[in-house]
Amino acid sequence: MSVLISVKGDTSEQWMPALEKSLPEENHFWNSFDHQDTSWDEVRYALVWGPDEALFKRLPNLEIIFSLGAGVDHILNAPGLPSDIPIVRYVGADLTAQMGEWVASQCLMHLRQQPAYSAFQRDHVWNPLPQPSAKDVRIGVMGLGEMGLYAAQLLQAIGFQVSGWSRSQKTIQGMTCYAGKEQMAEFLGGCDMVVSLLPNTPETKGLLNATLIDQLAKDGALGSPVLINGGRGASQVTADIVAALQDGRLKGASLDVFESEPLHRDHPAWDVPNLFITPHIAAWSDRAQVVHYTAEQIKAYRSGKPLRNLVDRSLGY
Ligand code: NDP
Numbered sequence: 001m002s003v004l005i006s007v008k009g010d011t012s013e014q015w016m017p018a019l020e021k022s023l024p025e026e027n028h029f030w031n032s033f034d035h036q037d038t039s040w041d042e043v044r045y046a047l048v049w050g051p052d053e054a055l056f057k058r059l060p061n062l063e064i065i066f067s068l069g070a071g072v073d074h075i076l077n078a079p080g081l082p083s084d085i086p087i088v089r090y091v092g093a094d095l096t097a098q099m100g101e102w103v104a105s106q107c108l109m110h111l112r113q114q115p116a117y118s119a120f121q122r123d124h125v126w127n128p129l130p131q132p133s134a135k136d137v138r139i140g141v142m143g144l145g146e147m148g149l150y151a152a153q154l155l156q157a158i159g160f161q162v163s164g165w166s167r168s169q170k171t172i173q174g175m176t177c178y179a180g181k182e183q184m185a186e187f188l189g190g191c192d193m194v195v196s197l198l199p200n201t202p203e204t205k206g207l208l209n210a211t212l213i214d215q216l217a218k219d220g221a222l223g224s225p226v227l228i229n230g231g232r233g234a235s236q237v238t239a240d241i242v243a244a245l246q247d248g249r250l251k252g253a254s255l256d257v258f259e260s261e262p263l264h265r266d267h268p269a270w271d272v273p274n275l276f277i278t279p280h281i282a283a284w285s286d287r288a289q290v291v292h293y294t295a296e297q298i299k300a301y302r303s304g305k306p307l308r309n310l311v312d313r314s315l316g317y
């Protein structure tokens, strides 16, 4: 039995210590990007990020595909993906907590008017602005899954008024929850800040666009609304966000993800002063944690227990 690691940009050596610790009984580990002479038919489990074109064709006896990340668009959009093999995504306290930190830090930077103060600092200007409190600001979180729920509850703990929006209806203590397209306008109308932690699916494609921006609250304590996306770039229309920042329909934005990554160095988004850009690092999968998680799942599977965090291919996440 073999586990294959196929992670774009990594070397197999970077994975060896974790693999040897968590899966000592496995004989072979390969990274398809730097070892081409593998006995492919021995491979039963593949842990992947951005699988290369030929990968799945080479693995006739594959039983489970594990995603290195929480998102699985990189697998579902991969060429040659077998239709009948379960896909397990990574869910880990470390990843969820990191996303919570990123979301909370972005919301606080916009609340505390960091774009304005950074500009004042650059110009050596001492200029205190009126300062609303978290309790005066309504934040709507799009996507109430592992990441969204954790981030929403963290924002509540800070003191923001938090609501949520998801595909299926949720009941969460102290949070007004909206669901589906029918309740989207009502949800957006109550958001001074909107945070997207949605997966990339056909339904979420291009959702964070000019139409959505124009539905956000305009009477909030911050003046104009703020848009934050830590989910997937395919869910946003960056050109619409940049235009809304430039003409004041948005007060600020934070984007960790883009339609095309890395963001081209000539992209106009880099120079928008009230836009915080981070390079898809909101939450970063730790190799040791992911291998530990994968090993636990393989052990459970071999002893006849059900796999956890299975992807529903019909929903795309
Ligand atoms: P989950 O699958 O746990 O949650 C997804 C949430 O999105 C669910 O609440 C789901 O609704 C909701 N959703 C999906 N489709 C729709 C829709 N059409 N309309 C409304 N709501 C929808 O995922 P995670 O929370 O673990 O991760 C979310 C995403 O974050 C990942 O898919 C990935 O793309 C991104 N991510 C980004 C990282 C980064 O570094 N920038 C790191 C890790 C993840 P329901 O609850 O009803 O199913």
Ligand code: OXD
Binding pocket: 068, 069, 070, 071, 072, 283, 284, 285
């Ligand atoms: C993920 C990511 O999906 O890092 O985990 O984007």
